[in-house]
Amino acid sequence: MSKPNAADVLVIGAGHNGLVTAAYLAKAGLKVIVLESAAQVGGAAVTREFAPGYRVSGVAHLLHGLNPTVARDLNLARHGLDLKAARAKTRSLLPGGGGFEVGPDVAATATSIAAISKADAAAYGPVIARLVKLADALAGYALHTPPRADVTKMDWRDQLNLGLFALSLRRLGKKDMLELTRILTINVNDLANDFFESEPVKALLCFEGSLGVFLGPRSPSTVFNLLYRLSNLGANGQGGFIVPKGGMGSVTQALAASAKAAGATIRTNAAVDHILIENDAAAGVVLANGEELRAAQVVSSADPQRTALKLIGPRHLDTMFVSRIRHLRMNGCAAKIHLALDSLPPALANAAGRVVVAAKPDDIERAYDCAKYGRVSDKPALELLIPSLSDPSLAPAGKHVASIVAQYAPYKLKDTSEHDARQQVFERSLAVLESVAPGLSERITASETLTPHDLETQFGLTGGQWHHGEITLDQVLLQRPAAQWQQYRMPVPGIYLCGAGAHPGGNVSGAPGYNAAREILKDAEAAKTRGAA
Amino acid sequence: MTAYIEHLTPFLRKTPFHPRIEALMHANNWMRWTGHYSPANFESVQSEYFTIRNGASVYDVSPLIKYAIRGREAADFVNHLITRDLSKIKPMQAFYTSWCQDDGMLVEEGTIFRLGENDFLLNAAKDQLHWLEQTAYGFDVQIEEASNDLCGLSLQGPESRQVLRAMGINGIDNLKRFGIQELELNGHWLRIDRAGFTGDLGYEIWCKPESALWLWDRMFDAGRDHKIAPIGAQALEISRIEAGFLLVDVDYTSALHALRPSNRMSPYELGIGWTVNLNKPGYFVGKRALKKEKEQGLSRHVLIGIEIEGRKPAPGSFLYADQPGKVELGLTTSATWSSTLKKNIAYARVPQAYAKPGTEMWIEIWYGKEHKIERSMVRCWATNRMFYDPPRKSA
Numbered sequence: 001m002s003k004p005n006a007a008d009v010l011v012i013g014a015g016h017n018g019l020v021t022a023a024y025l026a027k028a029g030l031k032v033i034v035l036e037s038a039a040q041v042g043g044a045a046v047t048r049e050f051a052p053g054y055r056v057s058g059v060a061h062l063l064h065g066l067n068p069t070v071a072r073d074l075n076l077a078r079h080g081l082d083l084k085a086a087r088a089k090t091r092s093l094l095p096g097g098g099g100f101e102v103g104p105d106v107a108a109t110a111t112s113i114a115a116i117s118k119a120d121a122a123a124y125g126p127v128i129a130r131l132v133k134l135a136d137a138l139a140g141y142a143l144h145t146p147p148r149a150d151v152t153k154m155d156w157r158d159q160l161n162l163g164l165f166a167l168s169l170r171r172l173g174k175k176d177m178l179e180l181t182r183i184l185t186i187n188v189n190d191l192a193n194d195f196f197e198s199e200p201v202k203a204l205l206c207f208e209g210s211l212g213v214f215l216g217p218r219s220p221s222t223v224f225n226l227l228y229r230l231s232n233l234g235a236n237g238q239g240g241f242i243v244p245k246g247g248m249g250s251v252t253q254a255l256a257a258s259a260k261a262a263g264a265t266i267r268t269n270a271a272v273d274h275i276l277i278e279n280d281a282a283a284g285v286v287l288a289n290g291e292e293l294r295a296a297q298v299v300s301s302a303d304p305q306r307t308a309l310k311l312i313g314p315r316h317l318d319t320m321f322v323s324r325i326r327h328l329r330m331n332g333c334a335a336k337i338h339l340a341l342d343s344l345p346p347a348l349a350n351a352a353g354r355v356v357v358a359a360k361p362d363d364i365e366r367a368y369d370c371a372k373y374g375r376v377s378d379k380p381a382l383e384l385l386i387p388s389l390s391d392p393s394l395a396p397a398g399k400h401v402a403s404i405v406a407q408y409a410p411y412k413l414k415d416t417s418e419h420d421a422r423q424q425v426f427e428r429s430l431a432v433l434e435s436v437a438p439g440l441s442e443r444i445t446a447s448e449t450l451t452p453h454d455l456e457t458q459f460g461l462t463g464g465q466w467h468h469g470e471i472t473l474d475q476v477l478l479q480r481p482a483a484q485w486q487q488y489r490m491p492v493p494g495i496y497l498c499g500a501g502a503h504p505g506g507n508v509s510g511a512p513g514y515n516a517a518r519e520i521l522k523d524a525e526a527a528k529t530r531g532a533a
Numbered sequence: 534m535t536a537y538i539e540h541l542t543p544f545l546r547k548t549p550f551h552p553r554i555e556a557l558m559h560a561n562n563w564m565r566w567t568g569h570y571s572p573a574n575f576e577s578v579q580s581e582y583f584t585i586r587n588g589a590s591v592y593d594v595s596p597l598i599k600y601a602i603r604g605r606e607a608a609d610f611v612n613h614l615i616t617r618d619l620s621k622i623k624p625m626q627a628f629y630t631s632w633c634q635d636d637g638m639l640v641e642e643g644t645i646f647r648l649g650e651n652d653f654l655l656n657a658a659k660d661q662l663h664w665l666e667q668t669a670y671g672f673d674v675q676i677e678e679a680s681n682d683l684c685g686l687s688l689q690g691p692e693s694r695q696v697l698r699a700m701g702i703n704g705i706d707n708l709k710r711f712g713i714q715e716l717e718l719n720g721h722w723l724r725i726d727r728a729g730f731t732g733d734l735g736y737e738i739w740c741k742p743e744s745a746l747w748l749w750d751r752m753f754d755a756g757r758d759h760k761i762a763p764i765g766a767q768a769l770e771i772s773r774i775e776a777g778f779l780l781v782d783v784d785y786t787s788a789l790h791a792l793r794p795s796n797r798m799s800p801y802e803l804g805i806g807w808t809v810n811l812n813k814p815g816y817f818v819g820k821r822a823l824k825k826e827k828e829q830g831l832s833r834h835v836l837i838g839i840e841i842e843g844r845k846p847a848p849g850s851f852l853y854a855d856q857p858g859k860v861e862l863g864l865t866t867s868a869t870w871s872s873t874l875k876k877n878i879a880y881a882r883v884p885q886a887y888a889k890p891g892t893e894m895w896i897e898i899w900y901g902k903e904h905k906i907e908r909s910m911v912r913c914w915a916t917n918r919m920f921y922d923p924p925r926k927s928a
Contacts, residue, residue, distance in 0.1 A: 280816060314671035315613060316816045318635035323667050491821065 006293040007033040007265070009520065010285050011301065012272045012311065013460075013499070015043020018301030019255035019266075020513030021498040021520070023074050026262035028521050033293065034264060035285065037271030037460070040249070041256045043301070044459050044466060045508050047249030051446030053396040054340040057248035059450075059459055059466055061336075061385055061403045062088075062354065064232040064241045065507030066251065069143060070514050074258040081254035085390075087240025088353035092204050093436035095359060097347070100200065102128075104240050117198035127195045131227065132234045133172070134180045139231035140168045142504040142511045145519060146477050146486040185473060188222035189361050199360045206365075207358040207381055211407060212506070213470045214331035216368030217361050221472040228471050232507065241354055245391045251508060275300070275311045275495060282494030296527075297494050297520060301513070302460060303468035304328060304481035304501035307490065316492050324482040328501075329475060332452030332464025333371055335380075335409035335425045339402040340395070340446035344386065347437035348402075352389040357382040357436050367408055374414025376424040379432050380406040399445075404429060411452035411464045418453045425449050467506025468499050476505060488516040489523075496520055545570050548595035549684045549745030557763055564766055567658075567680075569596040572765035579872070581768035585731050586873050588760025589692040591752065592769055594737060595684035595745075600655040600665060604674035607651035614668050615645070616800060616823070618813035624649050625713040627726045631800040631808040633819030637826055638788040638797035640664060642779060642805060644728060646713060654679065658781045664789055668818060683724070684745050686752065689735030689772075691925060692759035697725070697736060699755035708736075710927040721747055730769060732776020734925045774867045774878065775921035777838060779803060784836060784866045784880055799826055802882075804836045804918055834863055834882045838918035841877040842911035845898045846870050852881055853895040856910060862887055862894060871920060878920050881913075890916050 007030075011022045014036035026032045040046060044059035070076075071083060089103030100112040106125040114121035144165070147158035154162070169177055183191055188209030192202035206217035209226035216222075233240055244250050256266055271288040275298050284294035300307040308317060308325040348355070358364050358381040367377035383405040388395040395401045406429040413421050426449045433440050452464020461468070469475050478486050481501045488496050498516030500506040546569045548554075554572055562573040571593065574581060584590045602611060612619040617630040624647050631642045640661065646654040655665075665676050688696060697705045701718065702725065708714050713726045721744040729735035740748045753761055773780060781787055788797040800809050801823070811824050826832055841847055848868040854860035868879035887894060892915040899908050 280821065309671070315609075318821075319664065319668040319818050320635045322670055326670065 003292065003294050005295050006284070007031040007295045008524070009033075009297045009299060010035060010293055010295045011299045011498070012275075012285065013037075013043055013301035014041035014252070014256065014266055014268070015301050015499065016045050016252050016255055016508050016510055017499045017513035017516075018043070018299070019252060019259050020070055020074065020510040021299055021301065021517045022264040022266075023255065023259035023262050024514065024517035025520060026259060026264035028517075030521075030524065032259075032264040033295075034259065034266040035270040035272050035287070035293070036266065036268045037288075039268055041266060041268065042249050042252035044455075044461060045248040045252045047247030047394075050338045050448040051340045054338075054399070054401050054446065055247060055394045056338045056387065056401045056403045059336060059455060059461070060248050060508050061243075061387070061405070062241045063238060063244045063248065063251055063508055065237045065509040067142065067236060067509050067511045067514065068238075070510035073514075074255065076251075076254045076258060079254040079257035079261070081251055082245055083238065083242065085242050085245065087238070088243050090204070090241070090354040090356055091351060092200055092356045092358070093347065094200055095435040097436075099436075101353075102204070103353070113201060116200055117196070120196045120198050120201045123195055124201065128230070128233075130176070130179070132230050134176060134183075135227040135231035136234035136236065137168050137172050137176075137180070138227060139234060139236040139504070141165050141477070142231075142236050142509070143514060145488065145515055146480070146503045148487070149478050149483050183223045184227075185220055186223050187218050187220055188226050189217040189365070191223050191226070192217070192361060202361050203358045203364065204356060206361040207356055207383075210364060210368070210381075211383070211405070212334060212467055213472060214329070214333040214371070214408070214410070215470075215472070216365045216372070218365055219368075221474075224473050225471050228505070229507075237509070243353070243385060243387050243390050247387060247391075247394065248508065255510075272311065274313060275492075277312070277316050277492055280316075280492065282492060297496065297524070299496045299498050299516060299520065300490075301499040303330070303462045303465070303499060304497060305330060305462040306460060307497055307499075307501070312490065312492055312495060318491065321482065321485070321491055328481060329470045329472065330411075330463030330465040330468075331470065332411040332455060332461065332466065333408045334466070335406045335429075335452065336450040336455070337402075337404040337406055337426060337429055338448040338450075339404070339444050341400040341402060341440075342443045342445055343398070344400055345437045345439035345443065348384075348386060348440070350389075351384070351386050353385075355382075355384040357384065357432055371408030371410040374410055374412055375416065376410070376413075376421050376428060377406075377408045378428060380408065380425070380429050382406055382429060382432060384433070404433075409451050411456070418451065422449045422451050422454070425451055468501035469505070471505050477503060480505060488519040544568075548593055549742040550593045550595065550686065550749055553746060553749045554593060554763065560765075562765065566596040566766075567598055571596055572763070574765035574767045575763055578765070578767045578771075581762065581764040582771050582872065584760060584762040584764060585690050585768060585772045586733065587691065588762065589688060589690045589696045589756050590731075590762060590764040590768070591756075592687045592689070592764050593685075594687045597680070597685075598657045598660060599679045599683065600657065600662065601677045601679040601682075602653040602655060602665070602674060604651060604672075606673040607653055610669050610672040610674040611645065611653050612813070612815065613672070613817050614665070616809040616817060616819070618810040619647075620813070622647050624652075627711045627713055627728050629808065631805055633800065633823065634788045634797070635819060635822065637799045637819040637822035639785060639800055639803060640788050641781060642800070642803075642808065646726065648713065659787050659790060661787075661789060681742070683739045684742050685737050685739040686748065687729050687735065687737050688752065689729045689731040689733055691734055692756070692761070693735050695759045696752060696756040696761060697738075699759070700751055701755075705736075718751075719747070723748070730776070730778055731772040732778070732919065732921050732926060733772070733923060734928075771869050771871070772921075774869045774880070775871050775873065777917070777919035777921075779805070779836075780867065799823065799832065801826055801832045802834055802836065830885070832885060835885050835888045836866070836880050836882050836918070837888045838916045838920055839865070839879050839881045839894070839896070839913040840916050841879060841896055841898075841913040843898075843909065844870060844877055845900050845909060846877065847879050847896055847898045850879070850899075851897050852883060852913065853897065854887070856895050858895065858897060858910065865896070874920060876920070879913075880918060883915070888915055890914075
């Protein structure tokens with residue numbers, strides 16, 4: 001006879017979604033063990049030291065998508081997460097000095113943009129408000145399980161959810177609904193031209209629309225990515241960008257505390273080698289050190305490719321499913337750069353919020369052109385934070401850290417080695433930064449550059465894709481991670497997907513983890529009923 | 534030839550046996566088989582059919598698509614691909630099996646030759662290299678199309694063993710059904726397997742293309758006293774139906790080629806559920822779906838054999854539960870008059886409840902008669918699809 005079960009449910013990975021699932025399952029009374037390969041919990045939402053005394057958020061560095069329901073249910077405030085912090089502004093820095101700032105304060109935003117264009121200053125607030133409203137209607141579906149694709153096989157829950165979704169779109173009213181259908185599939189560059197006249201304002205919208213997808217501003221589906229991101233500014237997100245005190249690790253620390261308080265066990269330094277499958281059903285996991293842990297339900301918060309192709313393995317799966325998963329678009333395109341700074345150059349001295357460096361839509365499109373053919377962008381578009389301005393504990397007294405997202409750094413390189421690409425990302429990004437914040441380079445005392453390749457090897461993100469699969473229309477809802485497998489259950493009974501590769505997708509939202517937990521509990525309930533019968 | 538009619542240029546390929554076949558082709562009746570010239574009939578279909586059943590018939594099977602599957606994990610891969618349990622098949626054995634898509638719908642059924650522990654040759658009717666390569670993801674295995682590496686003759690009929698003996702092939706008496714033997718004869722490499730498409734004693738003899746004409750001549754020399762004759766696809770078709778074998782595009786549509794998902798069929802629905810081993814160790818493509826189909830009785834119908842009153846062949850005919858034809862049951866696929874059995878036979882797709890041998894049904898057959906279309910509603914009975922199964926097939 002084999003070993004007794006170690007738990008009811010094993011959760012692979014203590015990233016935010018794994019922890020959310022674990023917390024909900026533990027709250028429901030199940031015995032849960034979370035297995036994390038790294039020495040600390042957090043996954044891609046961690047705070048870590050990259051140079052002695054300098055700490056920074058590892059991959060994700062802004063909190064904006066955390067689902068309010070999840071935050072409330074799991075009492076994250078009580079477990080140390082401050083969600084009341086001021087929502088950060090976004091400052092667009094232009095070469096040669098100057099720029100503008102947008103934020104929650106509509107009047108201040110308009111005043112700031114007016115220096116560049118009066119028309120854009122007037123348009124900006126209403127345009128963003130309307131886009132957020134449209135995004136909200138879509139995002140209302142985030143905490144529902146996507147329906148089965150086959151209409152004849154939908155149960156009452158599927159029908160109800162789909163009906164509510166249709167209703168929320170209908171409630172937009174005729175004008176907004178038509179606008180949503182008009183813009184949903186188009187590119188963000190066209191959208192920017194519809195509303196704005198100045199290059200810098202258009203560029204900011206284009207930057208938001210192309211961040212995190214391997215697409216340029218003129219690629220279809222970038223408006224969808226824009227709406228996806230803007231939904232975080234609405235009722236399903238945090239209403240703006242938070243630079244969390246203590247870095248993004250504070251979010252996952254709070255989640256871990258909540259999960260533990262609910263009774264879950266978390267084991268770090270416990271890398272899972274593969275999921276144990278017996279009689280065509282989940283039986284547990286085998287750790288990299290050979291240790292076997294048994295449970296009837298195994299939940300993976302790893303990305304779909306890692307889950308299906310490595311943890312489950314193609315030998316337990318069907319051909320078309322494996323092909324679908326293999327062909328998911330997982331092209332990581334953004335690199336992370338972390339800088340330890342002696343002091344701040346004048347242009348960044350007060351940059352407590354988010355800084356974007358992308359002056360013209362064409363600059364971003366040209367940056368994408370490089371990446372499209374396997375090269376690091378000559379002039380990357382950048383998002384920069386100086387988290388030490390709001391949280392001095394992240395750096396030694398008087399010093400600072402910068403956390404930069406550089407786009408584009410393609411995962412699939414052509415005629416460039418990983419090492420050269422890392423070097424290029426760093427040098428080219430700093431050259432761009434020097435043009436808007438002269439004197440930055442000479443203040444750097446240490447640095448770290450993480451290309452998509454590094455994000456894959458160090459954080460387990462296949463393809464270096466931080467959303468576990470690009471957020472494009474063909475990879476969301478019924479198609480996430482693949483048609484027929486959008487209800488969190490993997491083909492092998494007892495195995496579930498709870499990470500960003502499942503609906504509704506990426507960002508530190510906790511929504512996939514929340515939905516997965518609901519489906520797992522549904523199955524556990526059904527099994528109990530069967531057992532009792 | 535001028536450009537605008539270039540597409541009319543003859544483009545069919547000729548098999549290595551073509552010079553011999555063409556010389557005997559009195560009917561000038563060719564068919565296209567995987568892009569090759571293939572004989573439909575040489576002269577009389579009836580006499581070719583009786584050669585299969587009473588003598589030694591020769592049919593060029595070179596156009597079959599062949600995939601060589603080799604590598605460290607070839608056996609694991611094949612076991613993952615197919616529905617049968619490979620562990621029961623030893624090297625130098627051929628076996629019939631199904632292979633399916635994710636949802637248990639049949640990609641194809643056919644013969645795989647296990648030439649070594651990790652060395653296989655898969656004979657297929659339809660191109661499917663892409664499917665094999667997709668399925669091979671994660672296995673250390675190499676798959677190559679080897680269609681042109683070998684050519685072969687199917688030698689079928691009660692006299693076939695005598696012909697091989699007369700050719701001087703040692704040990705042919707010891708070759709069991711589905712066994713494979715390789716040998717050298719007069720400096721020519723030969724591979725012989727004991728299988729075929731006629732349901733009778735028979736062999737397939739494979740050789741290198743450069744040995745083709747030698748093989749043909751040697752075989753026909755040896756067969757002179759054993760009623761040897763070449764046959765075409767039409768005669769083979771009659772014996773194929775008598776033997777109960779499935780033909781892709783006639784009895785089913787390959788899942789890879791179906792235009793609508795509902796056109797696809799599972800092994801259970803085709804009456805070859807015996808090729809599905811749900812208890813074999815490990816997973817195979819479609820297993821979860823097939824298990825569900827079997828456990829929950831989800832098969833929509835089953836393809837059975839039927840015997841029909843009268844003599845009118847009944848392809849594409851409707852079956853009913855009642856004589857007035859109010860309760861429709863299904864329809865026939867392959868159908869023929871069996872001269873050997875003196876029976877009117879067909880395959881029919883019917884609900885499981887009507888599949889039990891002896892179950893009586895009604896069949897509506899339309900046929901032309903002296904400028905008129907006549908309709909006959911006659912009885913038919915469910916039966917084992919293997920209508921013709923002489924002991925010598927496996928003796």
